[in-house]
Amino acid sequence: MMMVAHEMRAPVTAIQGILRTILDGYLGEISPRQKELLSRAELRTHSFLSLINDLLDLGANETELVESKLSPTSLKDVLDKVLGLLGVKLKEKNIEIEVETPETPLIISEVEGDMEKLFTNLIGNAVKYTASNGKVSVRIGIEDKSIKIVVSDTGIGISSEDLPHVFEEFYRAKNARMLEREGTGLGLPIVKRIVERYDGKISVESEPNKGTIFTIIFPENKIKISPGNKRK
Ligand SMILES: Nc1ncnc2c1ncn2[C@@H]1O[C@H](COP(=O)(O)OP(=O)(O)OP(=O)(O)O)[C@@H](O)[C@H]1O
Ligand SMILES: [Mg+2]
Known part of the structure; x- marks a missing residue:
């Protein structure tokens, strides 16, 4: 499970970046409807990324303090x-x-x-x-x-x-x-x-x-x- 979480982090981070780029208008103007859906997608991507990070936190075996x-x-x-x-x-x-x-x-x-x-x-x-x-x-x-x-x-x-x-x-x-x-x-x-x-x-x-x-x-x-x- 940890390996999967780890492998998912990079693509999800990339998707988030792409959505941000479009939302910020770097690819030209977007309609309010497009903006609404893209914002929703961004929000879900954000939740997904938090889940991945939570899984990685729990999977980290470094309980010892260095x-x-x-x-x-x-x-x-x-x-x-x-x-x-x-x-x-x-x-x-x-x-x-x-x-x-x-x-x-x-x-x-x-x-x-x-x-x-x-x-x-x-x-x-x-x-x-x-x-x-x-x-x-x-x-x-x-x-x-x-x-x-x-x-x-x-x-x-x-x-x-x-x-x-x-x-x-x-x-x-x-x-x-x-x-x-x-x-x-x-x-x-x-x-x-x-x-x-x-x-x-x-x-x-x-x-x-x-x-x-x-x-x-x-x-x-x-x-x-x-x-x-x-x-x-
Ligand atoms: N302050 C609180 N008041 C009432 N119930 C709580 C509170 N804190 C935790 N709980 C209960 O403990 C459960 C586990 O909390 P936990 O933070 O681990 O998960 P979560 O909030 O449901 O999800 P997430 O992973 O997003 O934090 C909650 O689902 C809830 O049932
Ligand atoms: Mg909680």
Whole structure:
């Protein structure tokens, strides 16, 4: 499966590039109808590419952290970037977002992209599975020398039958499938992989129709927290 995913990435990326070129008008003017269909094709290509990337992420066997691959990252900067990217969705659904981060910037050592994927998937889910006018909150704090990240929402929740399965690949609960057709069930498995890479722990509590809370704890020894000296 990984080989297939890998082989698919290049052609799909090429198709996306071609669609973009036409959409941007480099081949001459296009009619509104053409534009609409091409935009739709581009959107689907984009989803397809995300799926390929998710599969490749899960297939990567590098669970071990290699020192040379680590670089300092400000957690707050990553969070701001992810919230920026989710901005349109948040506005669309009129979801209130509450963010709590420590005063001093938290710099951690990560493999570039890990924390971004983690926040994108957790906050993305919180927004996706919360109806309009709901609330999502993200809290980052230090507790007993560990980093604690809590992402909670006032969304559809997860039933006690589904709860033990949400970190399994391709698992999607019925209420989630009913609310949002789009989804593969690979987001949380990817998050779990990342958390375990840094010797962290992830847990989830939820009540149907009330909301969901994901809590992550990263021990200091693996993630190397250095407050204050912002280098990035
Ligand atoms: N915040 C949440 N509120 C309610 N249900 C959730 C939440 N987060 C995850 N879930 C449940 O866990 C399932 C797995 O989540 P996961 O992110 O892995 O997949 P997905 O969001 O369905 O698809 P994708 O691969 O696009 O992320 C979801 O389908 C949903 O049933
Ligand atoms: Mg998801």
